[in-house]
Amino acid sequence: MPTTPTWLRQYGAAARILIVMTVLVGLIYPLAMTGIAQLLFPSQANGSLIRNDEGEVVGSALIGQNFDGDAWFHTRPSAAGDEGYDGGSSSASNLGPNSEELLQQIEDRKAQVADREGVDEDEVPADAVTASGSGLDPHISPDYAAIQTRRVAAARGMSVEEVEKLVAEHTVGRSLGFIGEPGVNVIDLNLALEDAH
CATH class of the missing domain: 1.20.5 (Single alpha-helices involved in coiled-coils or other helix-helix interfaces)
Structure with missing residues (x-):
């Protein structure tokens, strides 16, 4: 066989x-x-989508967006894609701490933010001038939100206290109480501003 x-x-x-x-x-x-x-x-399984009052998808709680104009809180810079915050091009600038180009970008951004917000350059927080590692971070620090409140309040005809209250309501603490730093989700905050005004 x-x-x-x-x-x-x-x-x-x-x-x-x-x-x-x-x-x-x-x-x-x-x-x-x-x-x-x-x-x-x-x-979360469907992308943590954020919807407006009409039910239209306006973004994701996980991916930042660029907001222009004085009536909005601005996000941190993004190196993802040509115009930033491109989910298909998640990346950092890959410029190291000794890069002259990076140092010049930071100095330029610091001057722009200080001028726009009416503060000294020393008061501009790091996240206002540096992009996140992914280039998609939707959060800013409470310090960066704080220096923007006067501009946003004036542009929207609101009191600074009203805007500060919205910032406080949209500030999240550290993950598990000890990981990372507190942050403000700019998309959520700007939607709350739109609803309030």
Whole structure:
């Protein structure tokens, strides 16, 4: 009785394992995880989308946007894409701390922010002049939000106290109480400003 060659048995076993693992890891596991995520964390599973009062998607709580004009809180600079905050081009500038180009960008940004906000350059926080590692961070520091309140209040005809209250309501603490720094989600804050005015 002829026997199957060893190499053929090994290839057959490998092919069966490949098929089983492809079905398990490539189909069943992703479908199960997607189902669990949709069931337990539907907002996060769908991109943490932010909607306005009409139900239109205006952004994601996880990805920053550029806001122009005095009536809005401004985000930190972004190196993601040509115009910044391009989710498909998440990246930093890759300029090191000894880069003359980076140092010049920071000095230029510091002067622009100080001029726009009417403060001394020494009062401009670091996140106002440096991009995040991903280039997509939607948060700014409470310090950066604080120096913007007078400008936003004046542009919207609101009191500084009203704007400061909105900033405080949209300031989140450290993750788990000790990781990172407090931050203000600029998209959420600007939507709250639009609703309040």
